[in-house]
Amino acid sequence: MVKIPNLLVQYDHFLYGLLANLQEKNMSGKHKDLAKVFYCSRFGIFLIMEKAEVVSNDIDIGEFCDSLTDKYRDDKLKEFMWSDWKPSNWGYIRGKLVKIDYGDK
Ligand SMILES: Nc1ncnc2c1ncn2[C@@H]1O[C@H](COP(=O)(O)OP(=O)(O)OP(=O)(O)O)[C@@H](O)[C@H]1O
Ligand SMILES: [Mg+2]
Helix, strand or coil: CEECCCCCCCHHHHHHHHHHHHHHHHHCCCCCCECCEEEECCCCCCEEECCCEECCCCCCHHHHHHHHHHHCCCCCCHHHHHCCCCHHHEEEECCEEEECCCCCC
């Protein structure tokens, strides 16, 4: 999966996209449930992440929320794992649920 911030919409969105890529590069490997970043260019323009099967936003949100609550109850990165927790920011890699969008600031 390649992430390239979109320059065509709004310049500030593009800048947030760069920051998101840089944050994902920095956080990759810091928790076992974060999809791995293989490469990120120096200024965050181009990031390559392990490809996941994205979770649909149509799933039962209550059940999804409960599963995250159980999973991260005593986790030291609990708040980080919970940030922007919509289903489509999560995916499956080799049958395991991982976070694929963790570029929040
Ligand atoms: N590792 C990945 N494997 C497969 N698909 C991915 C991966 N990372 C992101 N995606 C897809 O691209 C979408 C957007 O990526 P991401 O969430 O990182 O950007 P975003 O700017 O936060 O977008 P959004 O506002 O839609 O959440 C994700 O919702 C998902 O569908
Ligand atoms: Mg997202």
